[in-house]
Amino acid sequence: MVSLSLRFCSLLALVPLAAVGSVIPRADAYDYIVVGGGSAGSIIASRLSENSSVSVLVIEGGPSHEGEVDLTIPYVYPRTFRSRFDWNYTTVPQPNLGNRPGIYLRGHVLGGSSSINGMTLNRAPASDWDKIASYTGDSSFRWDAILPYIKKNEGFNRPPNTPEYANTYDPAVHGFNADKIGNTLVTDGNWISQPALQAATEVGINYVRDVNGGLPVGISWQQFSTKDGSRSSAATAYLNAGILSSRTNLKVLLNAFVTRLLPVSGTDLKFTTVEYKDASGNTVTVSARREVILSAGVMSTPIILMRSGLGPRAHLQANNITTILDIPAVGQNLQDRCGAAAVWSVNATDTDDDIDRNPAVFNRWLNQWNQNHTGRLTQMSYRQMIFGRVPNNASIFSGGFQDPSSGPTCPHYELYPANKWTSPTTPQPATGNFVSMNIFVSASNVRGTVTLDPTNPLTGNPVIDPKYLSSEWDRYVMRDAVRTSVHYFNAPAWKKWNATPVFDTAILNSDAALDAWISSSAFGGVHGVGTARMGPANSPAGQDVVAPNFKVKGVSGLRIADTSVFPFVINGHTMGATYAIAEKVSDLIKSGN
Numbered sequence: 308m309v310s311l312s313l314r315f316c317s318l319l320a321l322v323p324l325a326a327v328g329s330v331i332p333r334a335d336a337y338d339y340i341v342v343g344g345g346s347a348g349s350i351i352a353s354r355l356s357e358n359s360s361v362s363v364l365v366i367e368g369g370p371s372h373e374g375e376v377d378l379t380i381p382y383v384y385p386r387t388f389r390s391r392f393d394w395n396y397t398t399v400p401q402p403n404l405g406n407r408p409g410i411y412l413r414g415h416v417l418g419g420s421s422s423i424n425g426m427t428l429n430r431a432p433a434s435d436w437d438k439i440a441s442y443t444g445d446s447s448f449r450w451d452a453i454l455p456y457i458k459k460n461e462g463f464n465r466p467p468n469t470p471e472y473a474n475t476y477d478p479a480v481h482g483f484n485a486d487k488i489g490n491t492l493v494t495d496g497n498w499i500s501q502p503a504l505q506a507a508t509e510v511g512i513n514y515v516r517d518v519n520g521g522l523p524v525g526i527s528w529q530q531f532s533t534k535d536g537s538r539s540s541a542a543t544a545y546l547n548a549g550i551l552s553s554r555t556n557l558k559v560l561l562n563a564f565v566t567r568l569l570p571v572s573g574t575d576l577k578f579t580t581v582e583y584k585d586a587s588g589n590t591v592t593v594s595a596r597r598e599v600i601l602s603a604g605v606m607s608t609p610i611i612l613m614r615s616g617l618g619p620r621a622h623l624q625a626n627n628i629t630t631i632l633d634i635p636a637v638g639q640n641l642q643d644r645c646g647a648a649a650v651w652s653v654n655a656t657d658t659d660d661d662i663d664r665n666p667a668v669f670n671r672w673l674n675q676w677n678q679n680h681t682g683r684l685t686q687m688s689y690r691q692m693i694f695g696r697v698p699n700n701a702s703i704f705s706g707g708f709q710d711p712s713s714g715p716t717c718p719h720y721e722l723y724p725a726n727k728w729t730s731p732t733t734p735q736p737a738t739g740n741f742v743s744m745n746i747f748v749s750a751s752n753v754r755g756t757v758t759l760d761p762t763n764p765l766t767g768n769p770v771i772d773p774k775y776l777s778s779e780w781d782r783y784v785m786r787d788a789v790r791t792s793v794h795y796f797n798a799p800a801w802k803k804w805n806a807t808p809v810f811d812t813a814i815l816n817s818d819a820a821l822d823a824w825i826s827s828s829a830f831g832g833v834h835g836v837g838t839a840r841m842g843p844a845n846s847p848a849g850q851d852v853v854a855p856n857f858k859v860k861g862v863s864g865l866r867i868a869d870t871s872v873f874p875f876v877i878n879g880h881t882m883g884a885t886y887a888i889a890e891k892v893s894d895l896i897k898s899g900n
């Protein structure tokens with residue numbers, strides 16, 4: 308059972324109340340201050356504080372994760388959306404999504420987005436890492452060099468030794484550190500796995516033994532960041548109550564909203580002071596003796612930089628912020644993975660539809676989870692995933708168009724079949740059983756923006772414009788992925804289950820009709836990267852934000868480590884890749900680099 312007793316012996320008491328508007332400098336100082344106790348920040352703080360002679364402060368905007376059932380039971384994770392555990396961001400209206408604004412989910416809790424996300428554990432194809440190494444000129448980002456960090460972060464749970472799970476993973480690419488992030492294959496033998504795998508064979512999709520082996524194109528078994536039937540997050544593994552109570556050199560400040568970083572007086576460009584608003588609305592400052600590590604995520608990191616005078620000069624001027632260093636790349640280069648869901652009815656009865664619409668069925672599974680952390684609520688509704696590529700001879704490639712992916716073994720799109728209705732744009736019917744294909748454009752070449760709220764630059768939400776599907780390439784990939792999905796569900800393996808589309812497949816007959824369906828069905832992704840991107844150590848000022856050692860170019864005392872630093876979209880889900888760079892930057896800092 309989830310323990311409801313909160314034990315945060317080392318959480319700091321908030322500073323005393325003061326008049327709003329005055330600034331309260333804290334008397335204490337720390338060697339390192341980590342801004343944002345999220346997926347990356349939790350790991351960095353935990354790793355740095357392994358050295359008891361080093362003091363570390365984490366400043367996190369959200370509450371604790373401890374004892375929160377909705378953050379613990381895997382299946383119910385969507386309950387956290389638009390809750391107090393979400394920053395409640397919204398994108399600007401997206402012209403290619405029927406001019407709808409989208410919700411942009413981000414974790415507002417210790418563990419960050421790893422505390423509310425869908426737990427699919429990917430680590431990006433090998434060629435993505437090799438491309439980052441090539442772009443930055445730093446070979447330590449190559450797949451072979453990153454793999455040890457991935458393993459260091461992982462506690463892989465071996466599936467049962469039964470024929471069904473023979474050949475479902477490759478132990479050589481996994482870490483087995485039981486106290487780190489759990490990684491679990493689905494092991495429930497649900498009916499959907501048989502047709503899902505057989506249909507792939509029938510339509511020529513190859514079987515991939517391990518989705519996380521660096522070569523994911525094909526169909527493979529999903530891996531999830533769960534452990535013993537519960538979510539395993541950066542917070543549960545790296546900043547849990549046991550670690551916090553045993554390390555007097557590690558402090559976590561919760562419900563504290565970081566507004567900006569301040570240059571050290573007397574120096575122009577050393578940023579080791581953090582300004583935040585505490586839970587009572589007081590403005591407080593605290594300083595790091597060595598470094599500040601900014602890990603506030605792909606939306607907040609660029610906003611905090613801009614509020615600190617580090618960003619595109621014209622945009623800062625327009626918001627009455629004095630530019631300390633003109634860095635045009637801050638808030639630019641936002642890349643994400645747009646999604647859609649297509650649904651088929653089936654004559655199978657063992658889908659998850661009734662869990663979602665019938666409280667009695669849900670409660671039966673909840674009782675089982677409460678008893679021994681087993682059953683349907685230990686996992687999501689998908690078991691396999693397909694990574695695919697647009698064919699080499701596709702018309703989009705004629706006329707010299709360059710494939711934006713990281714190479715021939717990199718996916719262009721991702722599909723995963725679910726054993727229930729998953730379309731968020733059409734309500735689930737009151738009766739019936741369904742399977743859905745969740746469809747994501749992966750190797751996007753669109754670049755969006757994150758900018759300040761002009762009505763409230765200091766504390767307002769980021770203005771998010773991902774520009775979903777605004778390139779012909781992204782629209783082409785989405786169309787190809789939808790057509791592939793229909794082809795897949797037309798395979799003989801699904802006939803036994805009478806898989807019947809609940810949408811009009813005539814949309815496939817013309818690109819215009821398909822685009823119209825996509826425009827009304829697509830939704831924003833949750834895998835944003837690139838808003839404080841990493842580049843070569845010697846790239847021109849302002850082109851990139853951080854150097855390969857994660858230090859912000861042109862200033863001292865400040866590193867950035869979170870999804871904002873990835874220079875390109877990650878062709879898989881982003882959590883695993885974020886964990887890898889968090890382990891890497893921790894090592895760099897610990898070794899004095």
Ligand SMILES: Cc1cc2nc3c(=O)[nH]c(=O)nc-3n(C[C@H](O)[C@H](O)[C@H](O)COP(=O)(O)OP(=O)(O)OC[C@H]3O[C@@H](n4cnc5c(N)ncnc54)[C@H](O)[C@@H]3O)c2cc1C
Nearest residue numbers: 343345346347368419420424425426427565607870880882
């Ligand atoms: C709903 C959802 C589902 C997802 N599903 C998956 C999935 O299944 N698999 C996968 O791999 N990826 C998934 N992702 C994406 C993945 O979780 C993120 O890309 C990744 O966790 C981001 O890590 P991060 O460290 O960059 O940021 P975060 O983990 O978001 O951490 C940022 C932290 O900074 C804090 N913060 C932000 N601003 C401030 C401020 N001003 N002051 C103080 N603190 C602040 C936040 O509260 C948060 O704790 C999902 C994301 C979401 C939101």
